[in-house]
Amino acid sequence: MPFGNTHNNFKLNYTVDDEFPDLSKHNNHMAKVLxxxxxxxxxxxQTPSGYTLDDVIQTGVDNPGHPFIxxxxxxxxxxxxxxxxxxxLDPVISDRHGGYKPTDKHKTDLNxxxxxxxxxxxxxxxxxxxxxxxxxLKGYTLPPHNSRGERRAIEKLSIEALTSLDGEFKGKYYPxxxxxxxxxxxxxxDHFLFDKPVSPLLTCAGMARDWPDGRGIxxxxxxxxxxxxxxxxxxxxxxxxxxxNMREVFRRFCVGLQKIEEIFKKHNHGFMWNEHLGYILTCPxxxxxxxxxxxxxxxxxxxTHPKFEEILTRLRLQKRGTGGVDTASxxxxxxxxxxxxxxxxxxxxxxxxxxxxxxxxxxxKKLEKGEAIDSMIPAQK
Amino acid sequence: MSENIExxxxxxxxxxxxxxxxxxxxPDLSQCNNHMAKVLxxxxxxxLRRRATPNGFTIDDVIQTGVDNPGHPFIxxxxxxxxxxxxxxxxxELLDIVIQDRHGGYKPTDKHKTDLNxxxxxxxxxxxxxxxxxxxxxxxxxIRGFCLPPHCSRGERRAVEKLSIEALDALTGDxxxxxxALKNMTEAExxxxxxDHFLFDKPVSPLLLASGMARDWPDARGIxxxxxxxxxxxxxxxxxxxxxxxxxxxNMKEVFTRxxxGLTKIESLFKERGRDFMWNDHLGYILTCPxxxxxxxxxxxxxxxxxxxKHAKFEEILKRLRLQKRGTGGVDTAAxxxxxxxxxxxxxxxxxxxxxxxxxxxxxxxxxxxKKLEKGQPIDDLxxxxx
Numbered sequence: 109m110p111f112g113n114t115h116n117n118f119k120l121n122y123t124v125d126d127e128f129p130d131l132s133k134h135n136n137h138m139a140k141v142l143x144x145x146x147x148x149x150x151x152x153x154q155t156p157s158g159y160t161l162d163d164v165i166q167t168g169v170d171n172p173g174h175p176f177i178x179x180x181x182x183x184x185x186x187x188x189x190x191x192x193x194x195x196x197l198d199p200v201i202s203d204r205h206g207g208y209k210p211t212d213k214h215k216t217d218l219n220x221x222x223x224x225x226x227x228x229x230x231x232x233x234x235x236x237x238x239x240x241x242x243x244x245l246k247g248y249t250l251p252p253h254n255s256r257g258e259r260r261a262i263e264k265l266s267i268e269a270l271t272s273l274d275g276e277f278k279g280k281y282y283p284x285x286x287x288x289x290x291x292x293x294x295x296x297x298d299h300f301l302f303d304k305p306v307s308p309l310l311t312c313a314g315m316a317r318d319w320p321d322g323r324g325i326x327x328x329x330x331x332x333x334x335x336x337x338x339x340x341x342x343x344x345x346x347x348x349x350x351x352x353n354m355r356e357v358f359r360r361f362c363v364g365l366q367k368i369e370e371i372f373k374k375h376n377h378g379f380m381w382n383e384h385l386g387y388i389l390t391c392p393x394x395x396x397x398x399x400x401x402x403x404x405x406x407x408x409x410x411x412t413h414p415k416f417e418e419i420l421t422r423l424r425l426q427k428r429g430t431g432g433v434d435t436a437s438x439x440x441x442x443x444x445x446x447x448x449x450x451x452x453x454x455x456x457x458x459x460x461x462x463x464x465x466x467x468x469x470x471x472x473k474k475l476e477k478g479e480a481i482d483s484m485i486p487a488q489k
Numbered sequence: 490m491s492e493n494i495e496x497x498x499x500x501x502x503x504x505x506x507x508x509x510x511x512x513x514x515x516p517d518l519s520q521c522n523n524h525m526a527k528v529l530x531x532x533x534x535x536x537l538r539r540r541a542t543p544n545g546f547t548i549d550d551v552i553q554t555g556v557d558n559p560g561h562p563f564i565x566x567x568x569x570x571x572x573x574x575x576x577x578x579x580x581x582e583l584l585d586i587v588i589q590d591r592h593g594g595y596k597p598t599d600k601h602k603t604d605l606n607x608x609x610x611x612x613x614x615x616x617x618x619x620x621x622x623x624x625x626x627x628x629x630x631x632i633r634g635f636c637l638p639p640h641c642s643r644g645e646r647r648a649v650e651k652l653s654i655e656a657l658d659a660l661t662g663d664x665x666x667x668x669x670a671l672k673n674m675t676e677a678e679x680x681x682x683x684x685d686h687f688l689f690d691k692p693v694s695p696l697l698l699a700s701g702m703a704r705d706w707p708d709a710r711g712i713x714x715x716x717x718x719x720x721x722x723x724x725x726x727x728x729x730x731x732x733x734x735x736x737x738x739x740n741m742k743e744v745f746t747r748x749x750x751g752l753t754k755i756e757s758l759f760k761e762r763g764r765d766f767m768w769n770d771h772l773g774y775i776l777t778c779p780x781x782x783x784x785x786x787x788x789x790x791x792x793x794x795x796x797x798x799k800h801a802k803f804e805e806i807l808k809r810l811r812l813q814k815r816g817t818g819g820v821d822t823a824a825x826x827x828x829x830x831x832x833x834x835x836x837x838x839x840x841x842x843x844x845x846x847x848x849x850x851x852x853x854x855x856x857x858x859x860k861k862l863e864k865g866q867p868i869d870d871l872x873x874x875x876x
Contacts, residue, residue, distance in 0.1 A: 118544050122644030123644070166704065170705065257514040312704075317553065
């Protein structure tokens with residue numbers, strides 16, 4: 109791939125000192141972990157598909173990060189990256205995922221019936237509910253490293269799997285490269301369209317190569333189940349709807365995911381998964397469930413309360429603006445979602461969102477009436 | 490291709506992991522309008538993917554920038570880059586035709602002449618400074634034995650920087666100067682370099698980014714200039730070295746003389762350290778972009794041509810003189826206040842002296858025409874023949 113590491117061996121003619129990146133101004137997980145010794149130890153290795161240490165870290169070298177936002181600074185090029193470059197990625201994973209150890213086991217639970225409640229979040233406050241995750245197809249390399257042929261094969265398989273869905277999941281695929289103007293306009297209005305990545309975090313890792321070849325958007329006729337093909341991961345799967353019925357959103361999410369998985373399995377390209385890291389995705393931050401379950405919720409009073417951040421931390425939730433990551437909230441409406449990805453199951457994470465949001469809406473109502481909320485402050489989950 | 494390169498190429502190609510078949514991997518070039526897209530057929534791709542340069546640069550590496558940047562209906566970009574000196578040999582079948590299309594029919598058997606003897610330039614010291622505001626000559630150089638910016642490792646880039654600093658620090662007289670590494674520039678130095686119009690920044694053009702030239706920025710990148718601020722070298726931007734000679738006014742002869750003297754001096758300083766510039770008698774100086782092969786030279790002036798530029802025959806005249814116009818911000822900018830950047834259109838197949846001569850003679854003529862038009866006189870009898 110044209111990111112300097114097509115073949116690793118000739119670089120070994122230069123010393124570790126010559127090649128070790130200057131990480132002195134860097135603030136990302138990779139930079140905090142990668143010492144010269146570690147670099148020296150791993151630099152002659154590569155995965156079976158030819159992914160090297162320099163490939164893994166390029167995005168983190170090129171993007172020093174932000175004093176306040178801790179980015180990951182490394183990506184996987186294939187399933188084996190997490191094994192071959194364990195000595196870097198295990199500590200990065202541990203730092204990013206709350207001390208998750210190399211010996212820990214991750215539990216997957218996509219049985220929506222295990223979720224308690226979640227169908228009665230007050231729609232006067234909870235404007236919309238959404239659950240997303242990613243999936244990688246076994247046997248193909250990941251977006252930073254894959255070739256056009258692989259990407260197209262992933263697209264072809266995905267179209268096959270998705271167009272076989274029926275009932276509430278019946279839908280249509282829109283390839284980015286042959287979209288009509290009308291289709292594009294509609295997808296933008298539905299807030300479904302994804303565009304060529306502009307974030308240098310993604311472009312430096314090579315994920316935008318050959319754009320828009322092999323990329324597309326599939327959604328069901330009801331516009332409640334959406335799949336992105338070949339953006340930052342092989343698949344991004346999203347279930348969403350207006351209002352506070354997170355239970356229904358999660359049901360559709362689990363059922364849809366399991367239906368698709370069956371079809372990929374039949375073609376010997378099931379999802380990348382192992383019992384330590386759960387679902388394998390491009391960015392180490394999305395390992396485990398890869399799940400972000402969230403709501404857009406009106407919390408104008410609670411959000412200005414001095415204990416707001418503390419409450420979120422204890423509930424294991426995070427806030428974002430309604431434009432998504434890195435945006436500000438508008439009109440007191442926040443995007444509240446689970447903070448964790450790895451070490452807890454899908455059901456557990458959505459449960460945290462459901463219970464946490466329910467509590468915060470109650471707090472909001474109390475504050476509206478001018479009452480105190482001290483007695484409601486939760487314990488650390 | 491030589492037997493040695495062929496053998497090595499196949500060996501390297503085997504080490505580079507293959508994916509699916511050529512048909513499955515062949516890029517969709519249907520929306521592309523660049524030189525590479527016009528040339529690369531499926532069967533050519535099929536053949537070239539069996540090879541790799543000794544440093545592991547592959548056909549996919551060569552063409553990535555052209556695949557990612559379909560081009561513009563009016564501007565014909567190249568769509569391919571070299572990752573090392575051997576790229577031009579290993580991927581000849583593609584690049585010879587790209588070079589031919591880009592450089593006016595230059596054939597694989599043609600020889601390129603290098604002439605950096607400024608004494609061979611006739612005139613050029615008397616362009617009217619009322620019209621010619623500034624004069625500038627730039628070129629690029631690659632250091633043999635290192636990979637080029639799309640492919641080089643951090644270690645190589647740092648080695649290029651180290652060697653360059655050593656060579657440049659040895660310059661004396663009016664070439665004596667100082668190096669400013671991008672990564673530890675002070676605020677004051679940065680401001681000064683911006684004010685002098687010397688500072689280059691991390692590339693934002695997707696043409697460059699897609700080929701990997703901005704990796705590890707700003708590691709091992711820097712700017713060197715002489716105390717007089719008339720000779721400037723960029724280290725590790727789009728090429729290993731970009732060398733620029735410039736000054737206010739119309740004395741192109743002086744600018745070119747300093748250019749040749751400086752370049753020749755730098756070359757001998759590198760040679761003293763066991764390093765040559767990449768060059769051969771077919772492609773001249775080897776640079777990252779095929780459009781810069783040969784001399785890699787762009788010699789130009791900022792010249793006031795408010796009347797001339799509105800004349801119906803302006804484009805035709807430029808073409809006949811083998812010149813091109815740009816706005817004063819450089820490529821892809823518009824002219825401001827009737828001031829144009831006029832420079833040589835060619836790079837390969839003509840020597841440095843020949844190209845600068847065309848600029849000198851051509852600009853002299855354009856200024857004469859401008860003066861005539863100012864007086865309301867026609868310029869028909871001044872129309873040049875095709876050079």
